[in-house]
Amino acid sequence: MPTTSAPAPSRTRTIASEMEPFLSDIKGDQGLSANTITSYRCDLRTVAVAVDKPIEVISTCDIQMFLESRNEQPGTTNRRIASLGRFFRWAVARGYCFYNPLDQIGGRYHTEHRPQPIVSESERRALDVAIAASSQPYRLIFTLLREIGVRTDEVLNLNVGDVILEPGCEVLLVQNSKSGSKRMVVLTSDAMPRSLRGLRSWVRDLGTDQSPDDPLFCSSRGNRASYDTLHRRWVLVCKAAHLIDLVDGKEQPRYTLHHLRHTAAAELIAFYPEQVVRRILGHRDPRSTRRYAEIARKSPSPAPRREQQVS
DSSP, rough: OOOOHHHHHHHOOOOHHHHHHHHHHHHHHGGGHHHHHHHHHHHHHHHHHOOOBBGGGGHHHHHHHHHHHOOOOOHHHHHHHHHHHHHHHHHHHTOOOOOOGGGOOOOOOOOOOOOOOOOOHHHHHHHHHHTSSSOTTHHHHHHHHTOOOOOHHHHHBBBGGGGGEETTEEEEEEEEETOOOOOEEOOOOTTHHHHHHHHHHHHHHSSSOOOOBBBSSSSSSHHHHHHHHHHHHHHHHHHHHHEEEEETTHHHHHHHOOHHHHHHHHHTTTTTTHHHHHHTTTSSSSHHHHHHHHHHHHHOOOOOOOOTTTO
């Protein structure tokens, strides 16, 4: 009498197991850039660690708990929501799950965007000293955040070809993490001396065999530097600067990475006209830049030059 073997169990599909198939499928969609794909990968990798469940059982509550645990800026949270929403729409279309848990999650918004630069000169100085003592590539990443005010995602998504250091034409080609468009940030020795020197040294050390599409900043494993690793390094910087507070019995950095952008913006407005700072920061709404100009007008004295902040 013939025997029949039991059907092989279907494999468990998780965010981690389906991340690369998903990214492979969407690469050709709507002309997505390599930076956008990298951003999707970073978001999904972060969620996969925190929500390690089969795709079909991941609930809206699971996603909400993950988002709330991150305590991130609304812009970062909204980007993660968009990445996850697209992933789950893809998973539903392939029958891997029955519904998209992101359908019930709305975006996060500020009631009013108020700049929050680091006001204390002694705290800015302490951070600058701690950043200067950090190991590479994180020292340069923090310097770009601190001195130019680019967004964290924009720095992590930089490629080697985005750095142009020809004499008289030193610029960064920055992929705007919000609009997807590129902007050119001119690097100057008066307002951005450490960034300019650091980039020259970094590109020189990378050598000439790098492809323009290679990541500018990589981890010790050779992958593009990630937000999570950068955040862990940021905690160490804040500890070195003695800017750690005890909140509900837990140590917490007094400032976030986004505070560096606000601080840089408040200082740049002392160097350049409002419209120039707007282009550097990538603000679509001129009112966002104008708020920093208002801070500068109310300040009793001009913002100190960064070269004077590190002894």
